Amino acid sequence: MKTLETIYAFGRQELRAAKIEEADLDAWYLLEHVTGVTRASYYVNPGRELTEDEVQNYQAGIQKRAARIPLQHIIGKTEFMGLDFFVNENVLVPRQDTEVLVEHVMSRADGKDILDLCTGSGCIIISLAKLCHIKSATAVDISEKALEVAKRNVANQEVNVTLIQSDLFEKVEGKFDVIVSNPPYIPTKDIEELMPEVKDHEPMLALDGMEDGLYFYRKIVDQAEQYLKPCGEIFMEIGYDQGEDLIQLLEQKKFTNVKVFKDLAGLDRVVYGKLQA
Structure with missing residues (x-):
């Protein structure tokens, strides 16, 4: 025995x-x-x-x-921002690095209408809805299977989040105080170098940022102004070497006070911008 x-x-x-x-x-x-x-x-x-x-x-x-199947997929859950989230092969496993993104949004979240693009498991918007006094929470993802995971997490955490299947802003209506996103940002050529747990078992849809990794940032920044209220703010997770490119992208549009925040390892992790009034 x-x-x-x-x-x-x-x-x-x-x-x-x-x-x-x-x-x-x-x-x-x-x-x-x-x-x-x-x-x-x-x-x-x-x-x-x-x-x-x-x-x-x-x-x-x-x-x-x-x-090399991720541990979190085997046990069906992971911890993020002190909360338990259900995960499977249809969503990225929430990373500790992304907690830096949530922490920066939290300081601006109370009383705000917040939109989360590329929500995946829903860990970002659910954490904000659970830990802050936000006015409304809306989350979108192009993947129906990812939204099924997010829906389960919304129910488990007993928060009020509107989930929409949409290609970024395609089916989004209204304006928001804050847009937050952790979009796919790995250049296609770099995906083969990722750990097997990631490249073989996490959804390519959530990883591949196209040729230079900036494809989805360009799409988000190009349209963000239409969906932000005056003086609205945007927070996005970025790769360690994408800070300068994102600063340039935001400053080319009507964003001011653009800055990059670092993660616990001292690497660029979050870009922020405020829409001009």
Whole structure:
């Protein structure tokens, strides 16, 4: 009979052999997910015997992770801004870097009408709706399957968010105080260099920023003025080397006070602009 200790050792060994970067940690998270064990209960009783279902489910999870399927897809959730979000292969796994985007919007969010473009799992707009006193929340995505994930997360977090299937602004009506977006921004030529977990298991629709990675930024900036109220603001996540290009794009339109904010690693991560009155 397998015990917590022996099956955890098996998991670590398998993931190390597969050269998974955080093998021991991922093996633990899968054990926690399958058995409900906590660190404390594990150390008190590492010899606890597992049921046959637990053994099979753990081995299947380890096999998937060794095949580079993201851990978050296997366990079906991830944490973002202190909240749990359901995720699957139809959306990007929310990144810690994107929390920087949300934190900057939070300082401007109270009492505002906010539009989230390329919402994916909905993690950005749902976090704002949950953690701030915003007036209204609208989120769009071109992917019907992504919106199904967002809808589930809206229900799980018990927030009021209007979800629209739309190619950026195509089906959006009205004007907003704030537009926020984390659009696809990886140049097509760079996608092959991404980790297998990303390039093979996350939606290409959410990754590919076309030839130079700026395609969707150009489309958003070109139309943003029509959907922003006077003195409206825009916040967008950007790649580490795209700051100067985005500053130029925004300043060519009617945006002032354009600036770039850095993430915890000191890399450019968020661009901001305010529409001229």
